[in-house]
Amino acid sequence: MKKTIFIFATLIIALLLLFQLSKFSIMQGNSSLEFIIASIAIIFLFIGIYINRRKENPNQKPTAVAINHAQIEALGLSKREYEVLCKLAQGHTNKEIASLLFVSESTIKTHVSNVYTKLDVKRRTQAIQKAKELEILPIS
Structure with a gap:
């Protein structure tokens, strides 16, 4: 449970950090809004894929217990x-x-x-x- 809370807290902090960086970039006039949104979406897509792969550990086989x-x-x-x-x-x-x-x-x-x-x-x-x-x- 603590691990799950830690992962979600880290993701929320990363999201807030990305939003602050995007706000800074917009204020500087360096990037367009669409580019920033697309980069945030891509980053979270890769985070989701990484988490999903870790959950689907192919080496772990469920042990089937026959019902007695x-x-x-x-x-x-x-x-x-x-x-x-x-x-x-x-x-x-x-x-x-x-x-x-x-x-x-x-x-x-x-x-x-x-x-x-x-x-x-x-x-x-x-x-x-x-x-x-x-x-x-x-x-x-």
């Missing part, structure tokens, strides 16, 4: 409870899950409670962590 269906059955999770668990892992709230699955929020609370009981946990984070340990969650 036998473990899901052993825990006794119903199909709907498993859907709710997957939505919990994606970070959705009870209200959002209810909206996504077209059921009431109290129904979701019941499913979440059943998931907690079957996984023998007390919190969402514990449920997600245990589900990952049991390899019953898809990679997202």
Whole structure:
């Protein structure tokens, strides 16, 4: 998170610096406004391409974890409870899950409670962590 904040802060500072340089150039009468705008756009285009390439590291291959269906059955999770668990892992709230699955929020609370009981946990984070340990969650 700190790295992202640093990158965006650096980009904002660079943008402000470029605007100040363009203002100075216009006041001096050295450059036309179109040239300055085009150069700023090109600079940020290359910055965007550079950031995108760094994010798309081709050497990094996602490790696929097969979902352990036998473990899901052993825990006794119903199909709907498993859907709710997957939505919990994606970070959705009870209200959002209810909206996504077209059921009431109290129904979701019941499913979440059943998931907690079957996984023998007390919190969402514990449920997600245990589900990952049991390899019953898809990679997202």
